[in-house]
Amino acid sequence: MFKSFRLSMTWVHTWFGLVLGFVLMAAFFFGALSVFDREIDRWAVPQSRFEPQPMPSFDRMLRPVFERMQPSADSIERMRERVNGPLPERFDTPIRWGAYTTHRDPVLGLFAGYEVPNAKEPETSIWANRTIDPRTGAALPDDRLKIGSRFFYPLHYSLTLHWMNLGYWIVGLASLVMLVALISGVVMHRKIFREFFTFRPWRNIQRGTLDLHNLTGVVALPFHFFFAFTGLVIFAGIYFPVGHTQLEPLHELHEKHDAENTGLPHDRAGVPAPLASVDAMVAEAQRRWATRGMAGEVGFLAVQHVGDANGYVSVYRAGTDRIALVGEGIHFKASTGELLREDPPRTAVDGINTFLTGLHLQHFRHWLLRWLYVLGGLAGCVCIATGFIFFVEKRKRQHAQAGGQGARAVDALAATTVTGMLIATLGILIANRLLPESLPAGWPGRGDVERYVFWGVWLLAMAHAFWRSAPVAAGRIAPAWREQCWAIAGLAPAAVLLNWATTGDHLFKTLAEPYWPVAGLDLSLLVGGLLAAVAARRLRRKEQNDDVRLPAAGIVGEAEVRHG
Amino acid sequence: MVDLLLLAATAACVCGMTWLALAMEPHWKQVRGGVPPARTVRALRVLGASSLFASLLFCLAADHASMASLVWVMLLAGAALAVAFTLSWRPRLLAPLIAWA
Incomplete structure (x- = not known):
């Protein structure tokens, strides 16, 4: 079909790049904004403009809030067609309570999942969300959009196109094409080192555009490659604790795998049981982290099978001081506070996985690296945009004549x-x-x-x-x-x-x-x-x-x- | 202290990239004019490479090794962009870095 390997690479680069470049542009730009998603949230929700807070006391503050939470009218309405018969007035059987925060969050996000009686499919759950001020426990208005973490961030990996998860598939395909475009681009280039620092805007538009395309593509090549690649790895279904709050569609599968591997009960016992002091469990978890030389704050706190004898409490560490996303989860029996399990040290393969996902999801505390990520993302945008412009500049005269x-x-x-x-x-x-x-x-x-x-x-x-x-x-x-x-x-x-x-x-x-x-x-x-x-x-x-x-x-x- | 180390890492990275760029004839011409002597080119390459290596050491002194490696790779990209844009905009700004040659 083509005279040489290089020409076939050029064809792939041009046409696949053109078609999916439009998606990649959105993924790169909103990805770059997501680096500062919490900061954009502060701008968009002025009530939340105060300093980041640690996880508050569960027993005194969070528990009463969780006990009052109920799904919104909206989500109840959407649930109606998934059950046989009427829905209950109140959802009384919480499957899971969770609270999630990072070192950049002044407000605390809470979520609760409930069993749905008479659901058409087993394991159907209905979710309630609330954002509170952790200094007072007061709830923030529910209809305030956290533009950074709840709009730009999901836009970047799903285009907020939820129908049949189409958005995930399109973005996934686009990142695959990104990898192909990077490799074919390197094959096409030929003067990678000789023109490494070359940008000649004073020549014609075509030359300047191509220089800029090559420059932004080549110098940030490791960034482009690793972000496209790790994006795929994350959606390949690697388990990490914030999966419950941020990658909700994947979380049920994770839960089952987790229960099989860890021995933590996957189902309720059906026997009611009280909830012991969670604050004591948190203190114990922090003591255990400290003995491992990893003293730190709580990032994610969850109670599974609330009010049941099989209930357990999971405490995860906030990963601010390293790249790898490791929660160092410690799990306690909810009714007694007895230690059930400590997540074991990672194997080498897990270590690589958590490093790759952590590299992309960046829970670490490092302002310089954050800005460098923004720079990398914007370099990607420039690379894609100049690709379009070069495509047009190269053809517009011929097209005009024809x-x-x-x-x-x-x-x-x-x-x-x-x-x-x-x-x-x-x-x-x-x-x-x-x-x-x-x-x-x-x-x-x-x-x-x-x-x-x-x-x-x-x-x-x-x-x-x-x-x-x-x-x-x-x-x-x-x-x-x-x-x-x-x-x-x-x-x-x-x-x-x-x-x-x-x-x-x-x-x-x-x-x-x-x-x-x-x-x-x-x-x-x-x-x-x-x-x-x-x-x-x-x-x-x-x-x-x-x-x-x-x-x-x-x-x-x-x-x-x-x-x- | 950490901020100072990161500042040093950034500076070393920018200097290293500048020296590596100026070891190339077209860029030397942009900054100084003429052709660089072979001995200077070799010196610039060695200087550039060691400066980038020094930058890595500063990064490692500032952070956990996994974090440091990422910071360094991203600094390389940022420094290369900065040098390329300076070369096309005001190349003479880089002249002080080869004042000795």
Whole structure:
């Protein structure tokens, strides 16, 4: 089919990269934002703007909260079709209580799963979630969207497309293609070391774009490779304790495996039993960690089979001081506090797995590495975006002469995924600050409205990109890019100003305190807006160059398009 | 203390990448003009490689080994980007690093 191996690699790189590059762009960008997901949560939920807190007392604070928790009306409604007969008034048999926090969380996330009587399928459970202020135990409003950890983060691995888990499959396929694109890219390149530091923007657009594509691809090659690869490893179903809170669809399978391997009871005994002091169990777990030379805070605390003789309490350590995601779980009999099991030291294979998953999920405390991850993610975005632009630049003249619309369509899609995605991101932040505290009756939840704004703005940006990309079909640059850059340059500082106006947290205050979660996001927004303005001005100049260079060709091209 | 070590690791990484880049003729030309003598090229390569190695040692002194290896790999990428962009934007900014040659 192809004359040489290299040409076949070029074909694979170009076409697979093009098709799944749009997905990869979202995975890389929202992945980069997820590095600071908790900080974005602080910005989006002003009630939670205080310092991170350790796990509070279970006996005094968490237990009463858990005992009052019930599934939301929404999830009960969704459960209705999965049971025979009516649903109970209250769900009285908790399968599991869990509390999860990290060293960057001021608020504490709680979840509870309940047995569903008369369910059509066995092991059906219904879940309740609550976020509390661990200093007082007071609940935060349920409809506040944690934009970082509950929207950008899942968007990055599932596109929030839950139907038949389609999103997971698409992103998984895209990461596989990323690996293929990296390998084929290396094969195509040929001058990896000779052009390692090469970026020549003063040459033509094609050359500069390809240089930037190669540069961002090659220098961050280990990052790109390991993140695409570990992303696949994580969804291959490696067990780790936060699976219950963050990768919910996988957790039931994990539980069964776990019960088989550990001897911790998988089912209820059916005999009621009281709950001993969990605080004492936590203290004992911390003492045992300290004797292993790993003194630390609790990250994840769970009670399984609540109120049953088979109940047990699992205490996991927060992994802030190393890459590998190891919970060092210690399990106690819930009714007596007797030690049931300590997770054994990892085998070599487990060690590699936990290192790989930990490398991607980054529970560690290391601000420099976090920023370097953001840099790596953004380098990936630049690499993908320049890939699109190079594709268009290489073809648009030929397409213009042949009267084709291919380059135009790709250019419009590229603008949608690059600048359009940024506008949508700013859109959800602005909606978050503009929407009233409580919405009128009959409206969807506040968080849902924020999500709709995000997708709506993105669709608008897409429509704009297709509308304003006609000149590409004439071999010119699309005004869509410049106009969307101006939109970013306007919206980014607007988000900062709205944050100030609605919360009083302006940059002088957040920098003076300092409160980095909010100051950091505000500063990043301002820098992003500034860069967008610079880009818009440069694009203007390019368009003017096109006007000088191709006045006649442009008209001919457009006429041809109209007739074609 | 940890912050200082990481700062040192970053600085060593940027210097190392600069020296390795300037051991290449086109980049030397951008900064200094002309062709670098063979002896200087060898010196730049040795200096660059040892500086990157020093950066790794600083990382290892600052953090747990698993964390340090990641920090170092990511620093290499960041430093390479910084050097490449400086070379295309204001190459002369790198001149002080080869003032001795």
